[in-house]
Amino acid sequence: MPLPKESHYTLADVLSWEEPDRVELIDGAPVMMAPPSRAHQEILTELTRQLANYLEGKQCRVYPAPFAVRLFERPGDRPEDVRTLVEPDISVVCDRDKLDEVGCKGAPDLIIEILSPSSLRHDRLTKYNLYQRAGVREYWIVDPSARSIQSFVLESGHYTAKDLGTPGDVLKVHVLDGCFIDLSKVFPEAGV
Template sequence: MQFDETDLYEIYDGRLIPIHRPLPGFYHQLISGQLLRLLDAFIRPRALGKLLIGPLDVIMAEDNTAEPDLLFIARENAGIAQDWIRGTPDLIVEIISPSTIVRDRYDKLEQYARFGVKEYWIVDPANQSLEILALNEKRFVMHSFAAETGKAESRLLPGLTVDLAELFEPEDREVFWGERPPVRRAESPST
């Protein structure tokens, strides 16, 4: 593979994996921003650690680097925050898309478990769902799941509940996975 330093890559067991183009779109970034606000409102007042948004190199080992959508580093683990993240974050969030679904659900699931990520969130915009997976003996197990209007709870951050009605606001649902909202036509004034 020819290396182009203007592109983004992840490294999985020594293999260079290009981050698929196109880069995240409007709805993906909207959800990422919503999650950032919801998590920050819980984490910052309690001084629990640092919440970061990608792209940002997370170097778990020389031959394993990821670019998660969001990540949380607990205060006790702050030493991994250097020029990049050099170590394993406590929580990683991936917002899946058609081009990343297999990698996020399988490769990264295995990679993050192997390196000891304590909690892995998979956000699925197409199904309006959130899976919160907790590490249990080097494997992720489903801790909490919610879809559409439900709520999911973190094990890593006790007391943190994500209400999907706040995450997937209906008025914000734009073009995603080939879905288009109904076209609203301006009503003509009554005469």
């Protein structure tokens, strides 16, 4: 569905569209999202599986895209007040009061974005800064072409690079005590 010809949109606009495309709102400006590749989806599935296995029986929940995150929504905000809406590839939310029928209101504890050629700048710059400003405690950037994951942890309001994991490594999830991700399963050998 083509977007109406307006310059700024809100959550209310997105919810009113009969056939919404995958779109994010950054301060009211729409950003269209391309369909993910097969490799992207395989990585997303494996990361979600490992996180879900770890979180079984725990307070936190993992949500793969599409999952609406309204980073800056405050109590009492109406849909027409919400001008920033993102759909991270993976979100982990530990405060269940942030969850509603639409998705997450406020910052998840962990967000993972899987790069694609069309999202490099958006994920590495725009979303990095948004997530930092919103208070997302940990942010992972997955680079399928480099077969690597870089993790950033929020310290004193700014992200600090923590780890760079590659195939064969086990990567620590800093905001989930005792959670480690086996990257040999995220980036299996070619042909496996």
